[in-house]
Amino acid sequence: VQNEQLAAWLNIVQTQRVVLEALEATLQANAGLSPTELEVLGRLDGADQGRLRMIDLASLLMLSKSGMTRLVDRLVELGHVARFSPASDRRIVYARITTSGRAVVSRSFDRYGEAVDDAMGRHLSDRDVRALRRVLRKILEGNGCWDEERCSPRFRAAG
Amino acid sequence: VQNEQLAAWLNIVQTQRVVLEALEATLQANAGLSPTELEVLGRLDGADQGRLRMIDLASLLMLSKSGMTRLVDRLVELGHVARFSPASDRRIVYARITTSGRAVVSRSFDRYGEAVDDAMGRHLSDRDVRALRRVLRKILEGNGCWDEERCSPRFRAAG
DNA sequence: CAAGATTGAGGATTCAATCTTT
């Protein structure tokens, strides 16, 4: 019985590897970004006022603080994100998506959706997708990291 | 509809991050190994004669050839793996698990299974686990990377 | 020349230490 669980875990790992590999190729050719970098832009795009604190971004993506500092460095370099600190508390740094960043999200998300469909959705029925989400949600809830906004964000409508 | 797929993909990514983080901590404290390193030992442990070619290991874990070279370097350094080339074709290098490596697998796999159960299985019914595996298998099959031995290997029995 | 493996250089991420603001 425990072997079934181990196998399921291995399957999650393998699936993530396979799909991610497909997405990386598409996304790199299309926008010159890594999936992680696009995820940051997507989170900012969906956030209130298009901005989030560095520490909240790190927590959302489960990266270290320093990892997020460098990731945002790259996005700033590309002009897709800008930094600023609010006057009310100068300890905080916000990452804010720029017009250029919004444009990248608009242009890339459709292609990205197609790539996900190609590598994953195309092989699944609607029931499969629902079943998958149901089980994964249980795991996330069990680990105290389910959060409606975190795990099923409202993605930007196409275009 | 496509949003459901995107959300499902995000959930896979998040689940992998959450569970992996839990496993890393346990495994590091327990055996001083990363999950990837233990996976190599587990694959070798289950393989015929306890050995696999470098290139097949790389393919199994979806790592680059050079990445696998370095990973095996570390395991050799620790004494858990040894390299050798067959006389029949000196181009090939086999990684073979050593007695020490077998011991590590024996000692670690129980704890590893417990950790997987803690982070994942504990929150799921048997039906959930089966449903999860069924859907993930579809995705892997759809991408041409389902392989009975690759994706549901016969793990060593406890002890 | 092709297959298999390794090496050097460069990119991404983490930990520990540090800096600034509260």
Add this chain to the structure above:
DNA sequence: AAAGATTGAATCCTCAATCTTG
């Protein structure tokens, strides 16, 4: 002192180039 962010050193991984054997 604590919260938030950044920096330096070290680790792990990848790509391109190279080496060896067939």
